[in-house]
Amino acid sequence: MNDMTADAGDRVTRIALVGAPNCGKTSLFNALTGANQRVGNYSGVTVERKIGMATTPGGASLRITDLPGTYSLRARSPDEAVTRDVILGTRVDAEPFDLLMVVVDATQMRPGLRLARELADVGLPLLVVVNMIDIARHRGIDIDLDRIASELGQPVVASTAVRRAGMGALWGRIDGLIAAGLPARQPTRWAAPSAHQLRQALREADRVIAAAVTLPEHRRSFSEKVDAVVLNPFAGPVILLVLMFLMFQAVFAGAAPLMDGLSALVDAVSGAVSAALPEGLLRGLIVDGAIAGVGSVIVFLPQILILFAFILILEDLGYMARAAFLMDRIMGHAGLHGRAFIPLLSSFACAIPGIMSARVIDDERDRLMTILIAPLMTCSARIPVYTLLIGAFVPARSIGFGIGLQGLVMFALFAAGVVSALLVAFASRLLFRRREIAAPLMLDLPDYKVPQLRGVVLGLWQRARAFLRRAGTIIFYASLVVWVLSTFPYAPADATEPAINYSFAAMIGHLLAPILSPIGFTWQICVALVPGMAAREVAVAGLSTVYAVSGGDGALGTALAAQWPLATGVSLIVWYIFAPQCLSTIAVIRRETASRRWMWVSVGYMFALAYVFSFLAYHLVSALTG
């Protein structure tokens, strides 16, 4: 964070953007700062810290902080307490502001105007920005800005964040305020409002709206017409299913060429490095350790980006809140919040962004539950393992209607992930949360909006960067450790078996073998599971090393089918449904729950489930195949 404070000279005006959820605050932030943004965290908490720099037409430097959307400064969760402290200037790691910009949705001014009333007590100068004014005008909503300004006693300006021309008045007003000299911060008079005070403030906002805003005669808006279909009890779930199907189709089929390209690139890089370096330890470390390890994870970038493109677009569109509405009842039975839908959906690409997006759930216990079950969703790293094992053990024949048995098993494995996640949540509700009453669900269903390309691209860029940074750090180091474990000590000169069989990894494998043999695992599987802790798909590479098979998945599958009984193959597939074979996920759970205890709980319950179900599967299949 040092570089963030270093350039804060005296002439930089520090602005905080505050507003109710869905008021268009983020698109205003993007319009003000362009791509000049930095995303980080406040120390010790999971609140996103988004800062952007901008220069006004008048030449003033701005440093704008985008704060999470909130209805009130009243902290309802630890995360909202951070927002409150940042605005009140009581947090040490956040610099104070010179100006608060309150964003109000022109089509729906009540929450924003109420919030503006409350923020007037903070002691900072205020600028009320009535955003999305174009949509309001288009709908025939007439807003008397001067009247609002005189009623509130604060400067008011209109803007349309999605159009360059819509920003002129706002830029002009910011320049005007800075030129006139922003008044210094007054001591704050803000205190958490009581229900009575909130009621008064909302009445006051309603009075201002009645005086300054003329609404057209009510006719069914576009959003209402769309919702008549999208939220229809029959059509709604069908549309949701179709959207999810299209999304998975895009993630798994659409990403394939890109992933092939990326793995070709990784191969090319490792080929070039192999050619450039002499045979030896250094080459092994770089090629087999670093490049192979990081490369095996980087190939999942296209899938993650496609999934997030869908999620960002649906979110921008306003559909995600509808999905949460449709799914709430089903999630509620499992003791989950309707909002848990988005984190769990993200977990299909990778549990890490899924766990991080659980921040949208304000109730601490519901959020924890979501984090604990997110790793059970079938993430894309399981796919290489599933593909290998299905190819080896499930015959490639049709069961009629053009449905292949292998594809059906793959689908069943995905379903097993979802069902087990919901069952775990349900069981823990029955076991530990029996007396608990559900946290309230109050979710704004915003009007539909055309997604902004800039916002989606920026969002994707920020996620890609976070993912690559992780690949460059945690996964990089894990790969090196795994390489060391599977390389040293060297095999004796007269070795007859693959070199890895003499390494530390093999020793660990032999150590684990007695524990895992009841579920049908050979010691070679145990050896492969050790590097597989770095990331699930690494186990595939591990298996090919132990069995000394080269020539791709096909050859490895044939070798495995020849070496293992069917029961072992099934048992390993079942193991991968549950087992927390991913160090980075475990690390993220530790960070997001801020607790070692919950990290161990999640690791423990997933290994326990994996062991129990693999045991059952192994013995059942053994008995059946006699």
Added chain:
Amino acid sequence: MELRQLEAIDRSVSLGEARKGYRGRVVCILPIAGTGRLAPEEMERRLIEMGFIEGVEVSVIHEGPFGRDPIAVRVGQATVAMRRRDAMAILTD
């Protein structure tokens, strides 16, 4: 509470029981202790923040596909999705 207010509460319909198409005016926000995870005062504040105050017009415009829960409530220019259990605190006539 004034007698007139008590009478109004007596005649009122809880939004949590209202069916799709119901239109009414909020009479009172009355969360009852023990019916929700939040304390009544906190629940009341959250409902006010979502736009529910005495006198405002509300209508139930959608019901969830499973068990008619949650409901989507039009309040002012906003639409709020809420579970019936939570909507019980909103009394309307």
